[in-house]
Amino acid sequence: MGIFKIEGGIPLKGEITPQGAKNEALQILCAVLLTPEKVIINNIPDIIDINKLITLLGNLGVKIQKTGSGSYTFQADEVNIQYLETEAFKKEGGSLRGSIMIVGPLLARFGKGYIPKPGGDKIGRRRLDTHFEGFINLGAKFRYNREDHFYGVEAPKGLKGADMLLDEASVTGTANIVMAAVLAKGKTTVYNAACEPYLQQLCKMLNCMGAKITGVGSNLLTIEGVESLGGCEHRILPDMIEIGSWIGLAAMTKSEITIKDVSWDNLGIIPNTFRKLGITLERRGDDIYIPAHVDGYEVKTDIDGSILTIADAPWPGFTPDLLSIVLVVATQARGDVLIHQKMFESRLFFVDKLIDMGAKIMLCDPHRAVVMGHDFKSQLKATTMSSPDIRAGISLLIAALSAKGTSTIQNIEQIDRGYERIDERLRAIGANIIRA
Template identity: 80%
Template sequence: MGTFKIEGGHQLKGSIQPQGAKNEALQILCAVLLTPELVTINNIPDIVDVNKLISLLRKLGVKIQKIAHGSYTFQSDDIDLDYLESDEFKVDGRGLRGSIMIVGPLLARFGKGYIPKPGGDKIGRRRLDTHFEGLINLGAKFRYSKEEQFYGVEADKLKGAYMLLEEASVTGTANIVMAAVLAEGKTTIYNAACEPYLQQLCKMLNRMGAKISGVGSNMLIVDGVEALRGTDHRMLPDMIEIGSWIGLAAMTKSELTITNVSWDDLGVIPNVFRKLGITVERKGDDIYIPAHTDGYEIQSFIDGSILTISDAPWPGFTPDLLSIILVVATQARGSVLVHQKMFESRLFFVDKLIDMGAKIILCDPHRATVIGHDYKSTLKATTMTSPDIRAGVSLLIAALSAKGTSTIQNIEQIDRGYERIDERLRAIGAKIERID
């Protein structure tokens, strides 16, 4: 396992550009299976999870060519469906949660889609019911091998249907939309996810010849078509990385510019950080964070009660940034209650922050109260292990703000979601070293 060695307590300075969006990439890459024609995708992040999916698509028979850094062409004109039932696929598919989104496109175009129970972050239960209930509504037959933990759906021809999703699952909505675009008739998906990355998928599918309306709302209407054509697509910048860099600037009292952030797709993210007292300035399509040498103060609600920051489906605040919010609050003036509603194991990393000197009360698996130090007491360096992608980056930010030398083990978790993070941080002055 790899390790980061971090010498904290240094101010950073300069500009940093966010990578392409990980969560968008996992959807968009699966959509190439919907057409035999050439699809070109740009701004693909060079990270472990995305590279695993590209490898899986290549083994499935997709012709893939890298044309520049972050740019690839994909052609799915000779798919090997036998691979789906091979022992190799049962191993490959488990290594990545995003692999679940190949099921909808394969079912729509080839009449069958299989997937082993996928892996991913250990952050609690992440049900697949929404995916398969939606596909069953379109006419698919579902089967599941409990012994092998292997899922399958099959259909001679999908037919449009009305459905009200039990939860506004982003990946579930993506899977259902990708199946519905080639189904016969009209599909109405109510309580659909509407986050920017799902909007990007719908816009790409429409350019390929799909007929999807209601994009950006929680009701999508899909009129099925016979076939889709090729297209070009460019990923949005990763909003989770953008939030991470805002938190990093505040915690290290650094002056940073985050470039090309696609402001209009950030939703409430800048305002949530402003509630923590962080200055987030818009300069064109960049975010400018001045050095917070005098610290930052958490706001209260209008009635004077403690600020609560919680996650919610888009356009609410993304759960992937709550770990960053929690870390940033450890050095603020004031207190905040962080309420993680979606995943019951995502706050368990706070014990590592407590070891570093943070004042955090873990109320239950979903809620933590943070009492800020106001820099009167800095975090102290320590040795820790990254439990998942977002907690790993939060611990990295804590280490960069702490005095002394910290080590973070199991950094493969961080590499799953952040491209060359050590190189990019060194470019703005961070003292970080990768040890294999």
């Protein structure tokens, strides 16, 4: 296993460009299975989870050609559907949570889709009911092998459009259902649909391929089924989670950083949430400029003077993937913050590592933590720690870059799952970080 060694307390300076969005790429890559024609995708991030999915598509028989940095051509004209029943697929599909989204396209086009219980971050229970209830509504038959933890859906006579109200606004669940419905007979309506920018991107790509989806950007999607889809070219948005990570990094290390080409219009309330922590950030064209916070940053209280609460919520609420970043940034703020992580019951458990570094955090329960900021009067102390998941991993990395002394982060494969060549990119703006 690799480790990072980080010399903290060094102000950084320069420009950094966010990678393509991991969460969008997982959906977009699965959508190539819906057509036998060529699909060109640009700005694909070079990270472990995405590369695993590309390998999985190749093993399914998709023809893949890398045409440049982050650019690929995919053609699924000879899909080997029998691969889904092999032991190799059970192992491969189970190592990646995003693999669940191959089921909708395969079910729609070939009448069957199988998947082992997918892996991913260990951040609490992550149910799949929304996905399979949606497929059942479209006419598929569901089966589950409890011994092998293997899921299957079949619709040999094809899918039929249906009206459905999702029990939760699941992003991957909505994506899977939409990809299945685009080739179903008749009309499908999906209410309480997720409406994140990445889901909007998927719908726009599908429409470009010949699908008929309306209501994009709202929580009510209407899909008129079509006979077939064609090829297209698509560019993935910059990763909003990485953008938020760089905002937090700049504040914690008192660094002057410009984040390039962020697609401001797709950031929602992310910039204003960081402003509530007292962080100054300016819009310069499509870039974000963060000045060096030499005097720190002061938390804004609520209008009535009560403690600021930052909680996650379905889009356009604040994304849960950035709560770990907000929590670590709050450790050096001037003031107190209540972090409320509603979705996952294990995502805040990494705070013990921050407490070991000297942070003042009170974990109220699995979902809530109160952070009492140091206002940089007491610097975090370097330590050795292990990355439990992608977002906690980047949060610990930010803490280490701001801490006094040399820190070691183990299990950095978790960070590499979501962040492209992060050590090289940080060194380019002055960080003292070594991969060993």
